[in-house]
Amino acid sequence: MAKPALPDALKKANWDKQKGIVAKLVQKETGIGASLEGLTSAYNAVPWDKLDEAALAHAKTGEDMKKIFAAGRAVLTKEIKTAREKSLEVGRLAKKWADDFKKNKLIPKSTLTYLDTMSNRATWFSTTLLDEPTASLLKMEESIKEFDEHFGEVTAMGKQYVENRKKALLQMEDLEAAFTKLKQDFTRGEAASQKFAETGGPANVQKIQQIIEAAKKSIAAGEERWKTEGDVNKNEVQRVARAKLGQYKIPSMQRFLLPYAQQSESIFNKIMACTANIIRIRSELQAILTGLETDLEIAAEKGGQPKNLQESQAYARDVTKQTLAEAVKLQDNAEKMAKSATLIPNLLKTLKDPRTPPEQRAQAPNLVEANLGEIRRRIAVVQAAITKIKNLQKRLLAMPKEIQADGVVKGELAKIDGVIRQLEALVKQGQGNLANSEQVAEQVRALL
Numbered sequence: 194m195a196k197p198a199l200p201d202a203l204k205k206a207n208w209d210k211q212k213g214i215v216a217k218l219v220q221k222e223t224g225i226g227a228s229l230e231g232l233t234s235a236y237n238a239v240p241w242d243k244l245d246e247a248a249l250a251h252a253k254t255g256e257d258m259k260k261i262f263a264a265g266r267a268v269l270t271k272e273i274k275t276a277r278e279k280s281l282e283v284g285r286l287a288k289k290w291a292d293d294f295k296k297n298k299l300i301p302k303s304t305l306t307y308l309d310t311m312s313n314r315a316t317w318f319s320t321t322l323l324d325e326p327t328a329s330l331l332k333m334e335e336s337i338k339e340f341d342e343h344f345g346e347v348t349a350m351g352k353q354y355v356e357n358r359k360k361a362l363l364q365m366e367d368l369e370a371a372f373t374k375l376k377q378d379f380t381r382g383e384a385a386s387q388k389f390a391e392t393g394g395p396a397n398v399q400k401i402q403q404i405i406e407a408a409k410k411s412i413a414a415g416e417e418r419w420k421t422e423g424d425v426n427k428n429e430v431q432r433v434a435r436a437k438l439g440q441y442k443i444p445s446m447q448r449f450l451l452p453y454a455q456q457s458e459s460i461f462n463k464i465m466a467c468t469a470n471i472i473r474i475r476s477e478l479q480a481i482l483t484g485l486e487t488d489l490e491i492a493a494e495k496g497g498q499p500k501n502l503q504e505s506q507a508y509a510r511d512v513t514k515q516t517l518a519e520a521v522k523l524q525d526n527a528e529k530m531a532k533s534a535t536l537i538p539n540l541l542k543t544l545k546d547p548r549t550p551p552e553q554r555a556q557a558p559n560l561v562e563a564n565l566g567e568i569r570r571r572i573a574v575v576q577a578a579i580t581k582i583k584n585l586q587k588r589l590l591a592m593p594k595e596i597q598a599d600g601v602v603k604g605e606l607a608k609i610d611g612v613i614r615q616l617e618a619l620v621k622q623g624q625g626n627l628a629n630s631e632q633v634a635e636q637v638r639a640l641l
Contacts, residue, residue: 194329196241197321202307202314203283205229211304223290225283225311232279232315239272244326246333250448255344258337265330273326277319284315336445347446351453358460364422365467371418372474375411379481382408390488390591401489408482415478423471458638465562469569476573480580487584491591505596509589509605516582516609520616523578527619530571534626536564537633544640561634568630572623579616582609 201207208229242248243264252258291308294300382404389397540560543549586609589602596602 194241194245194325197318197325199233199236200314200318202311203229203232203280203318205233208307208311211307223286225286225290228279228283228286232276232283235272235276235279239276240268243268244273244329246329246336249333249336255337255340258333258340262330262333262337265326265333269326269330273322277322280315280319280322284312284319287312287315339445343446344449347449351450354450354453355457355460358457358464362460362464362467365464365471368418368422369467369471369474372415372471372478375415376474376477376481378411379408379478383481383484386485386488390492393492393494398489398492401485401492405482405485405489408478408485412478412482415475419471419475423468465565469566472566472569473573473576476577477580480577480584483581484584484587487587491588494591502596502599505592506599506601508592509602512585512589513605513608516585516612519578519582519585520612523575523616523619526571526575527622530568530619530623530626533564533568533571534630537561537630537637540564541633541637541640544637557637561637565627565630565634568623568627572620572627575616575620575623579613579620582613582616585609586613 205226208225212223212226243261248261248265249258252261287308291305291312294305294308386401386404389400540557544554544557586606589597589606589609592602597606
């Protein structure tokens with residue numbers, strides 16, 4: 194509760210202005226000044242914070258709440274009672290002297306009016322000193338009752354929230370391990386495929402085809418797991434983990450969920466790290482698959498007649514054309530990655546602003562993770578394009594050395610090298626943006 198203001202009519206400094214007039218005309222000690230001093234002392238001695246419902250915010254258990262409530266009740270029966278008695282005493286004195294002074298025609302009307310006002314305000318203030326603390330203590334009682342009714346439910350919900358996060362982390366760690374193993378298998382298959390491509394011939398073409406078929410099946414199985422386990426919107430364990438926290442029906446109980454939210458924060462960060470790693474590996478697997486398909490084409494071409502120089506030059510130009518087409522698809526990536534890198538610093542400024550609405554603050558964690566995920570996704574897209582272009586380049590490098598030495602073919606290879614360097618610089622820039630964003634994201638999380 195807010196501390197009730199002492200009415201002006203009950204302040205001794207204001208009475209002293211009237212006291213001089215009374216002293217000259219009546220020459221009697223009224224006792225009003227001393228009574229007002231007693232009221233002020235009693236008023237200032239009240240520990241108002243113990244009567245404020247906000248004191249319950251520091252309680253961690255129902256027993257803590259009951260102790261705070263008992264302390265408030267003690268104030269009501271001691272300090273508040275004393276202040277009320279002092280206020281009533283002032284009122285009685287003011288009325289007594291007002292009635293007495295009315296018989297004296299020399300007493301100014303303003304003094305009589307002041308004493309009537311003092312008497313009325315003293316009676317009113319005594320009632321206020323009882324009503325407002327009583328109302329505040331009643332709110333405390335209601336809060337304690339609410340706590341007793343719902344704390345068990347909130348505790349169970351918080352524990353379940355953390356447990357679901359732990360289950361989700363185990364799922365993601367297992368999924369990450371599966372994709373890591375898949376990449377190891379793909380890397381071994383890639384090495385074998387390149388050797389078969391260098392030799393060429395029907396038998397080696399068949400071996401590469403078998404590697405590609407196995408790789409496609411493995412990717413399909415991995416993608417199926419990713420759909421059901423990796424996507425936080427579809428993963429049932431993660432969906433349940435996010436369902437209620439922060440949206441609990443009784444606002445006063447939400448603060449008791451906060452420790453569970455904080456406990457789950459590190460778990461969630463590990464989940465997001467697993468997610469980022471899986472997204473990167475998925476992109477790498479697709480790139481390796483593209484490379485395997487290129488090896489198949491190279492192996493198949495080995496059995497044919499060597500191309501003449503004119504055909505080779507046309508082929509080199511076509512490969513460069515395909516390379517440039519891949520690079521064009523990524524033209525807006527640099528701009529979008531740079532834009533994404535500004536979003537989290539802007540969010541940090543918003544959270545530092547005390548005027549930011551609570552509902553906007555509640556959206557901050559999702560905005561942070563979505564933005565980091567977007568930067569990671571765009572980096573992965575460029576990395577996949579680099580691998581695809583290197584696979585195109587590999588076709589030219591598979592041609593006979595004398596054809597590679599031709600000026601036209603050599604020029605096309607240089608163009609492709611230039612595109613690869615530009616895209617690698619874009620990846621480096623994106624990784625720098627990501628590192629900066631992750632640092633600022635930590636500051637954002639610290640404010641939540």
